[in-house]
Amino acid sequence: MGSNVEDKPNDCDINIEKSNDQGLEEKPNEDPCTASEEPVKIEGKVRGKLKPPRVLEALSASGLRALRYAREVEGIGQVVALDNDKGAVEACQRNIKFNGSVACSKVESHLADARVYMLTHPKEFDVVDLDPYGSPSVFLDSAVQSVVDGGMLMCTATDMAVLCGGNGEVCYSKYGSYPLRGKYCHEMALRILLACIESHANRYKRYIVPVLSVQMDFYVRVFVRVYTSASAMKNTPLKLSYVYQCIGCDSFHLQPIGRTVSKNTSVRYLPGFAPVVPQECSDCGKKFNMGGPIWSAPIHDQDWVTSILADVKSMKNCYPAYERISAVLTTISEELPDVPLFLSLHNLCATLKCTSPSAVIFRSAVINAGYQISGTHVNPLGLKSDAPMDVIWDIMRCWVKNHPVKAQPADQPGSVILAKEPVLQANFARAVASLSKAQAKKVARFLPNPERHWGPKLRAGRQITSKHISLLGEEAVNGCLNDQDSERDAKRQKIEKSNDAIAES
Numbered sequence: 001m002g003s004n005v006e007d008k009p010n011d012c013d014i015n016i017e018k019s020n021d022q023g024l025e026e027k028p029n030e031d032p033c034t035a036s037e038e039p040v041k042i043e044g045k046v047r048g049k050l051k052p053p054r055v056l057e058a059l060s061a062s063g064l065r066a067l068r069y070a071r072e073v074e075g076i077g078q079v080v081a082l083d084n085d086k087g088a089v090e091a092c093q094r095n096i097k098f099n100g101s102v103a104c105s106k107v108e109s110h111l112a113d114a115r116v117y118m119l120t121h122p123k124e125f126d127v128v129d130l131d132p133y134g135s136p137s138v139f140l141d142s143a144v145q146s147v148v149d150g151g152m153l154m155c156t157a158t159d160m161a162v163l164c165g166g167n168g169e170v171c172y173s174k175y176g177s178y179p180l181r182g183k184y185c186h187e188m189a190l191r192i193l194l195a196c197i198e199s200h201a202n203r204y205k206r207y208i209v210p211v212l213s214v215q216m217d218f219y220v221r222v223f224v225r226v227y228t229s230a231s232a233m234k235n236t237p238l239k240l241s242y243v244y245q246c247i248g249c250d251s252f253h254l255q256p257i258g259r260t261v262s263k264n265t266s267v268r269y270l271p272g273f274a275p276v277v278p279q280e281c282s283d284c285g286k287k288f289n290m291g292g293p294i295w296s297a298p299i300h301d302q303d304w305v306t307s308i309l310a311d312v313k314s315m316k317n318c319y320p321a322y323e324r325i326s327a328v329l330t331t332i333s334e335e336l337p338d339v340p341l342f343l344s345l346h347n348l349c350a351t352l353k354c355t356s357p358s359a360v361i362f363r364s365a366v367i368n369a370g371y372q373i374s375g376t377h378v379n380p381l382g383l384k385s386d387a388p389m390d391v392i393w394d395i396m397r398c399w400v401k402n403h404p405v406k407a408q409p410a411d412q413p414g415s416v417i418l419a420k421e422p423v424l425q426a427n428f429a430r431a432v433a434s435l436s437k438a439q440a441k442k443v444a445r446f447l448p449n450p451e452r453h454w455g456p457k458l459r460a461g462r463q464i465t466s467k468h469i470s471l472l473g474e475e476a477v478n479g480c481l482n483d484q485d486s487e488r489d490a491k492r493q494k495i496e497k498s499n500d501a502i503a504e505s
Contacts (some may be wrong), residue, residue: 026215039212052077053126054211056146058114058139063092063107064131067099070106071317074197080125081109081118118142123149131156137174137196144208147226147279152211155197158219163189168291178290182243182252183344186215187378188243193222195240205230213299214328215378217449222299234269240297241340244277248286248413249351252391253277254296254340283393284351284413298337303335324447331377331445334436335384339372342382348396354405357428359383364434365395368427380446381412391424396425 035081057066060081069079082469083089084335092109115167130136136155147153162171165181173179190213192459198208208224237258245252258271300469309329349356366373
């Protein structure tokens with residue numbers, strides 16, 4: 001099995017020591033992780049002291065995250081850090097000592113295969129954190145078994161090229177779903193990952209409830225609770241759908257896998273009605289691509305998101321990355337919870353070859369037609385709406401009537417769409433709800449990258465060459481190349497001296 005290390009051990013030591021300089025070192029009179037021993041009082045009621053949660057970081061590398069759990073999360077219990085690389089475990093153990101008595105008492109590091117360890121410790125951990133370099137698919141089967149009932153599984157996937165449709169066949173082999181390359185591909189990646197976790201959980205009569213699902217930077221990360229119930233598990237087909245995407249106009253439609261029929265007090269589970277689309281797109285006449293299955297149920301717990309956002313705002317001084325956290329949670333809190341995937345206004349206009357209406361005008365037209373619409377945290381230009389595609393295209397036809405376009409060939413998707421008269425007469429008058437609360441208050445929702453060359457770096461052990469300038473920056477690459485040249489020169493001189501010594505003898 002390959003190493004679970006995310007970075008070289010030496011690099012990890014440097015990272016931890018830098019973190020110590022920033023305040024993770026042991027302070028004699030300050031313990032940021034001391035839990036209160038007193039019972040908690042809530043609205044006049046006394047709640048017994050909760051058992052400290054146990055955390056498993058299955059792919060810990062140098063142990064930075066495990067140390068942060070121990071030092072920064074109040075009331076945390078034991079934190080178990082695993083890795084399959086001896087050098088990484090030794091680095092983790094050194095870093096535990098660097099961080100003093102709190103870390104030593106709460107964090108334990110083991111050299112183990114994460115899959116075997118989780119399988120041999122079923123339902124033992126309140127929190128399991130999976131953050132591999134690439135795909136987490138090989139760890140999911142054991143991870144869903146090691147979480148206690150009602151516990152939290154946090155899972156990250158960084159193989160975005162696979163999940164977003166760059167290699168559909170590879171995605172199917174790893175996650176059991178086929179991705180589509182639409183503007184919504186990053187949200188589809190989230191939903192593919194959730195569907196995969198649900199599939200693994202179902203094998204053990206368990207199911208998941210997503211709490212928060214985030215696409216940021218170059219990865220997706222989901223937070224789900226895992227429960228055990230053979231009866232609730234039967235609802236899984238109701239939460240999954242296939243996606244039909246038109247190859248001409250980017251219209252998409254969802255095909256639920258299952259449905260229920262209620263009679264008196266009994267419920268029957270049946271296959272979903274199909275097909276939801278004809279062989280050819282009713283808007284432009286082109287064929288459909290089919291992808292999925294994906295998770296089509298809500299991917300966030302909106303009450304939880306609103307609550308945690310309020311908590312973060314009340315403790316903003318405690319979070320160095322407050323602006324980033326607040327921006328993401330604010331955008332998520334305003335998403336329509338029951339609308340899978342989203343539209344791109346620019347894509348709609350590109351199909352019709354027309355000028356784009358402002359987002360406010362388009363949102364107003366949808367709201368005036370009696371439907372809901374919101375933004376999405378995945379894409380600043382994305383729009384979620386429960387309006388069917390024929391309503392969306394009718395709004396665009398009405399827009400083009402007021403803003404004519406040049407004549408296009410008759411066989412183009414845009415020409416076919418515009419050749420039809422709109423059934424709905426769109427009203428573009430400014431609607432009260434056309435701006436979200438955050439937009440109305442001018443709250444930042446999408447922040448720029450924190451630095452140049454922001455993104456995933458090389459896998460540990462890879463040799464740096466000049467082609468990596470776009471990833472690391474010219475200065476960093478040149479420095480590494482100079483170091484490599486110096487090492488090669490030193491090695492060559494050593495070999496030449498050895499050869500000369502042998503020749504003289």
